[in-house]
Amino acid sequence: xRETRKKADTLSLRTLEYSIAESVTGIARNSLMSMAxxxxxxxxxxxxxxxxxxxxxxxxxxxxxxxxxxxSVWLKxxxxxxxxxxxxxxxxxxxxxxxxxxxxxxTTWEKIKASWEDKIELGxxxxxVLSDHFRVKLDDPKFTQITxxxxxxxxxxxxxxxxxxxxEHMLRFADLVKWVGIAAAAVLFLVAGFIVNNTIxxxxxxxxxxxxxxxxxxxxxxxxxxxxxxxxxxLGAIGAGIACLVIFGGAKYxxxxxxQIMPLLRQFSSGVDPGQFFGGLVxxxxxxxxxxxxxxxxxxxxxx
Numbered sequence: 001x002r003e004t005r006k007k008a009d010t011l012s013l014r015t016l017e018y019s020i021a022e023s024v025t026g027i028a029r030n031s032l033m034s035m036a037x038x039x040x041x042x043x044x045x046x047x048x049x050x051x052x053x054x055x056x057x058x059x060x061x062x063x064x065x066x067x068x069x070x071x072s073v074w075l076k077x078x079x080x081x082x083x084x085x086x087x088x089x090x091x092x093x094x095x096x097x098x099x100x101x102x103x104x105x106x107t108t109w110e111k112i113k114a115s116w117e118d119k120i121e122l123g124x125x126x127x128x129v130l131s132d133h134f135r136v137k138l139d140d141p142k143f144t145q146i147t148x149x150x151x152x153x154x155x156x157x158x159x160x161x162x163x164x165x166x167x168e169h170m171l172r173f174a175d176l177v178k179w180v181g182i183a184a185a186a187v188l189f190l191v192a193g194f195i196v197n198n199t200i201x202x203x204x205x206x207x208x209x210x211x212x213x214x215x216x217x218x219x220x221x222x223x224x225x226x227x228x229x230x231x232x233x234x235l236g237a238i239g240a241g242i243a244c245l246v247i248f249g250g251a252k253y254x255x256x257x258x259x260q261i262m263p264l265l266r267q268f269s270s271g272v273d274p275g276q277f278f279g280g281l282v283x284x285x286x287x288x289x290x291x292x293x294x295x296x297x298x299x300x301x302x303x304x
Contacts, residue, residue: 019226026207026231033203034235040199041239041285044192046246049281051188053251055181056272062174066141069170071148072161073134079156084132087156094150096143097136105130131158141171197292200232204296211297228297229290236289240282247281248274 027034073091075084084102091100108130138147148162204211214224 015223015226019223019230022227023230023234026227027234030203030206033206037199037203037232037235037289038239038242040195041192041236041289042242042246044188044195045240045243045281045285045288046250048185048188048192049243049247049277050250052181052185053247053272053277055177055185058177059174059181062170062177066170066174067137069137069141069144071136071138071144071151073136073151073157074159074161075132075134076156076158077131079132083156087154088134090154091134091136091151094147096138096140096147098139099137101135102132103135104132108133193288193292197295200235200289200292201296201299204228204293225294225297228293232289232291232293233286234289236285236287236292237282239289240285243285244278244281248278 075087079087088100088102091097136147136151138144144162148160151157151160211224
């Protein structure tokens with residue numbers, strides 16, 4: 001029993017070694033079709049990866065703008081300092097409030113003069129018309145309307161400006177970017193898989209006689225499959241490596257170009273770790289190559 005098990009393990013190891021060696025030999029022997037497969041995988045994954053990075057970058061920009069959004073809580077002019085401190089504590093106690101900053105009327109007036117003094121005449125304007133106000137930031141802009149309603153109910157509050165319409169537009173745009181990105185990435189993944197599958201199928205079609213001969217000498221279907229599966233996996237990995245180089249170079253060039261044309265997008269970033277992203281892309285390339293080989297060789301084995 002043990003000898004039979006050892007013999008089976010030896011045969012399995014030899015089969016694995018033969019399959020890997022044969023896959024490398026097949027790639028070298030059919031260099032033209034191999035290059036076509038590698039190029040197809042590389043371009044398909046480069047387009048897919050580039051779009052994913054673009055969608056993530058746009059999503060980060062939207063959320064960065066939303067993080068800067070504030071609710072302005074203007075106080076009545078006769079509010080005492082003790083009441084202001086109490087209001088500060090009450091505002092901080094509200095759900096979803098991330099930070100609270102008090103800006104005095106004097107500070108607001110200085111900002112107005114710095115921004116508008118050279119544009120309009122402020123000589124007749126009295127700073128006494130201004131009052132202190134709180135600048136409130138939330139951890140989630142979706143709760144802006146509820147928080148603003150709670151702020152309006154506090155004693156000493158004169159006016160609450162939350163810009164709900166702006167928040168709703170930003171939230172809708174963020175959702176649009178997210179769902180369009182997911183849908184487009186799924187479509188591009190399917191298209192990439194279809195193109196790679198057809199390319200590998202052409203490679204197998206050119207080697208259909210080799211498959212037929214192996215069947216005639218009594219080789220099992222899995223013995224025939226394994227070299228082609230390894231071959232597809234290797235081609236997918238090499239193609240994904242090329243895609244990584246294309247994305248890295250393209251992202252660097254595009255980033256420099258965009259920062260020159262639109263300085264506001266200088267901080268454009270997808271927020272993903274390059275190592276993890278490129279590693280995931282290589283794994284995806286291996287998976288697409290492996291599955292395309294499995295599907296294609298299955299059809300040829302049936303045909304023969």
